[in-house]
Every structure is written in C-alpha cells, then in structure tokens.
Amino acid sequence: MRSTGSSRHAPRIAAAALAAALCAAAPAVAQEPIRIGSFLAATGPASFLGDPEQKTLEMYVERINASGGVLGRKLQLFVYDSGGSAEKARTFTKRLIEQDKVDLIVGGSTTGETMAAVPLVEQAQVPFVSLAGAVVIVEPVKKWVFKTPHTDRMACEKIFTDMNARKLDKLALISGAGGFDRSMRGECTKVAPKYGIEIVADESYGAADTDMTAQLTKIKGTPGVQAVLNAGFGQGPAIVTKNYAQLGITLPLYQSHGVASKEFIKLAGAAAEGVRLPAAALLVADILPAGNPQKPVVVAYKRDYEERFKSDVSTFGGHAYDGLMLAVEAIKRAGGTDRQKVRDEIEKTKGYVGTGGVVNMGPADHMGLDLSAFQMLEIRNGAWTVVK
C-alpha cells in the first residue's frame, strides 16, 4: 500500500523539488550573498562573552542588509554556539568552511576556541577575525588570522606606564586561579623588567575564594611594596578591594581591564575609591573628551546596543562589532569576496576607528592596536574618571 502510494506521488514530489530549487537559485544568480561564518560561546561559562557578541553580529548584519548590503550584496550570517568548547569550535569551523562555504569567519569568543580553529582556517585559506584576547593568537603572526580585542600584555603595559609616571617601581601581584588571571599574571611578570618594575610579592587565590585578607596581610608585611596589582576577573577583585580597605592598606591599588564594569564599583562600594584600572573607551563613552576619535563610534554603538537589547553594553560585544566592520571594510576595498584579496585588505587596515581603539594593521601586526586603545581610569566618588 505504502509503496504504491509513494511511487504515485514521486513524480509530483520531484517536480516540487525542482521548482523549489529553481526558485531558490533564481535570485542567487542575480545576487549571491556574502557568507559570513561565526562560532561563539553563546551559552556556557563564557556566555558573558559570546552572548553580546552574537547579539551584536546579528543586529549589525540586519542593519547593513537593511541599508542595501555591501557592494550591493546582502550579508548572510552563519552562527554556531560552541558553548566555549574548543572541540566544538573545531567542528563548527570545519562545517563553516566545507558545508556553509563561508567567505570569512568572524568569531571565537575565547582563546581556546580560536586556537582550535586556527589550523583549519590556515589550511583552507579563509580570512579569520578572532574576538579572543590572548597574545598567542597573533604572535607569531599567522597569515589568515587577525584579532580585534586588546591583549592582557597591553593592560600590563598601560598599568606600568602609569606606575612609571607616578614613580612607583616595587609592585606586589595578587592574582586569581582562572585562565584570564593566570595569563595576565604571566604577561605582567614578563614585561615588568622593560618598565623597570620589580615584582616583590606574588600571591594568589582560588577561583571561588571569599576572603583574601591572609594574602593581603602578607603583602602588607612585605617590605618595600609601593603598589599592588590584582590580575583577576569576577567577584575575586571586588573582595580583594574590600579586604584591602579593611586592612587599611593605603598603597595605590591597580585592577585589570577584566573588572572594568559598573558591577565592580557596585560590589566593592566605598572600598573602590582611588582604584585605578585600564579600560576600553567603550566603557566610558559618556565621559570621553569631545576630541577623542573613538567618541562617535563608541557612543553610537552603545546607544544602538542598549536601545535594542535593554542591557548594558560590554566591551565583548564591541569586539564583535569591530570584527564585522573590519571585514566589511576589507570586502568593500577588495571589491568582492576573493579570499586572498580580502585577507590582504584586512592586513592593510589603517586608521580604522572601532570600539576597541584605532586599528593600524600590517604584515607583522594582525591586531593593530597600541596603548592609546586603553584609557587609565580612576574610581572617584563611585564613578569613573579618566586619568590624564
């Protein structure tokens, strides 16, 4: 019964399929979309990165398409949720390249995901703009790989520059056990001698630790300490700041760009007074001086994002904005989606003003940011102020 039924329908199904195929093919011939691939940690422990990144990509692809697309072609976004897993990132990268046949990839919320995708994009020769932080992504330079966020080394350098200006050269480090914390601690230790800074104490605390008075008491008792730097992320730095005030330590305290959010001021309260930290311009969009080249970009992005999603803007979404815009600019200059040409154009990016800073790339620099991308902030009266 069943077999006769299906054979009777078969010609009709085939005809319908043919019609559908024709229908889909017709506009494609006229106007092939530009295929942009992405894999992001939209869920899981790194979702605070991937979630705003995905929202940003979707919002701006929509906006660009609404205003006529790029070179008269629409953008088509392929996004996969890697959950922050490097293994999944590898699988999705493969799929983006082989099945979705994307023209380029903008994605990779974490360094782990990015590094898992690197061998694949290098082999397939697909331009790849990563949204993750670590230096290893662009050092050594990989032909097809670029990145938009600042590195933790730059945060260290920004802090050390500020310490030099304040004539402080004996530093105590206190850092958490997380990946971000450890990586920044390593970078700071590495670049400290370049700035004539000596690290006289090096304490650490656990990921879920709730009391750092013991570590800070040790730092307090270390002779010669002139400043303290906390490389950390999440609630740890807020507790460090509170304990710091409790112990009555009056040395300058530096925090990392990892806590550059209003949340930190709210949690640490009065204890946060006088704390300095490097941060991207996006966080202080409202108080940037009028002459700052980034001001119009960050103000616009902040407004768009906050209006649409009713939640505070974060630097991570900004990285995705920069990644997409760098790619779009490069495609425009290349006059198409030829991968080699697009790659060359991304590398030639000069003076692109993004949320992360002013980008000047080159064959030896696939990030293109310098220390001016960071603002040194100080917390005064419970609000950010820019240190001159």
Next chain:
Amino acid sequence: MSGQWVQFLASGLTAGSIYALVALGFSIIFNASRVINFAQGEFVMIGGMSAVSLVAAGAPMPLAIAGAVAVAAVVGLLLERLAVGRARSADVVTLIIITIGASIFLRGLAQLVWDKRIHALAPLSGDTPIEFFGATILPQSLWVIGVTIVIVAALSWFFRRTLPGKAMLATACNRTAAQLVGIEVRTVLFASFGLAAALGAAAGVLIAPITFTSYEAGIMLGLKGFAAAILGGIGSFPGAIAGGLLLGLLESLGAGYVSSAYKDVIAFLIILAVLFVRPDGILGAVRSERV
C-alpha cells in the same frame, strides 16, 4: 608579626563560624535520616540571594533577614516533602543522590528566579574596620561570630530543654525506639530539613556582606561545611562547631604561612584524610547500623 597572627585568626574564625553553621545543618539532617544533604550549600545561597532581593524590593534589613530565613526554610520543607520524603523507603545512597540532584535543580532555579550576576548585601553596622591588637576586623565579622554563638546556644537549649528537640535527639539515637515511644519520625525528618535550611540561610545572610553572593555561592560553602562536618564527626553538634572553626583557622593560617594557592586544597585534603583514617567511611558506618 603579632598583628598578622591576629589577622589570620580573625579571618579564620569568621569563615569558621560560617562553616560551623553549614556543618550543623548537615548534622541535623544526617541525624534525622542518615542522609548527607548535598543541597545544604544551596540553602546558604537561597538565604543570601533572598535577602538581597528583599532589600532591593525595599524591605528593612531585619525583615529581609527574617524573610530570607523563612524562604529557605520553606524550600527545605518542600525538598523533604516533594523529593526526599517520597523516596524514604529507598536506601541512603539513593537519597543522597536525590539531594545532589536537588542542589543542581535549585542552582538552576536560582538562575531563573534571580540572575547570574554577583550581588552585594549591605553590612549590618557599617564598613569601618575595627582596630584590634594590630589587626583590622570588619564589624560584620563580629556579627558573624556573635550570631553563630547565639544560634549555637539556642540550638542547645532547643535540643536539651524542649520536647520537639528531645524528640529529634531521640530519633537520632535510635529510630525504632523513638517510634515505639510515639515520636512521629516522619515529622522529625520533615522538621529537620526546615531547621537545617534555616541555619544555612542564616549563614548565607551573614556572610553575604563580606563575600558577596550569587547563584553559585552555595557550591563551595556547601563543600566546606561538609568537610567541617566530617572533620568534627558527622552527626555530632559540638563536632560540627569545632570542625567548622578548626577548618576556618587551618585555611586562613595555611594561606598566610604556607601558600595562598592551596587554601581550598586544605579543606579537601581534610575530607580525604578523615575518610582514610576511618576506613569505614561515612556511608560504610551507616550501612552497618542499618543492618
């Protein structure tokens, strides 16, 4: 140098008091049911988070604290009624697994009801540190230690001087005998979950101004309280208090004088050491008693 000592002691006693409250919760439920309730840490989290949202809703602090303890107690009672109590005929291991499931469920629920952010709670009497023999102590630490002493005193009165308290003790000593003299063992189990949850919530409210709170705050505190309960001998109330304080002091002194990176390791080494020294282990002891 002496200032450092006092500082480490003060930090240790503050953390230790909290561990003791959590450990008491473990012991109360263990006595009533031989179950190690791994959702105990979630009661701490529920206490802290409820207090935060009650304060945010405009409730005055005393009301917020009472409300938070009440919310947690209700969750504890519901947990007993809807999950643990229904599987009472199952063996202890199954019940323990149910509590692990409940803790994961409560954590997920907290993410939905509240959010994934970290929250601060205002301290009870200001943030100005108190100088004390060269160390500086937050007023909140004194609250933590003081309230713990009051709770311990109240509990000991409850267990020694009141009928329900004595009924709970009798059930802990000998369930069958307790049942024979007319004690409603079922009710004791029910009440023990409420009491343990209320204790955990009190700990959560007290600690939130010092350590912040979030939907995940219960995991580590629960494990530390468990370590403290084992260290003092699970089921023993004086043991839970001694174990909590000792664990807090060991951690703080360990972080101060040995290495700060291994602070959490100390707690878990203690669990392992105690389990190795008592080759029976906790579950083993339970099984032989049940036969």
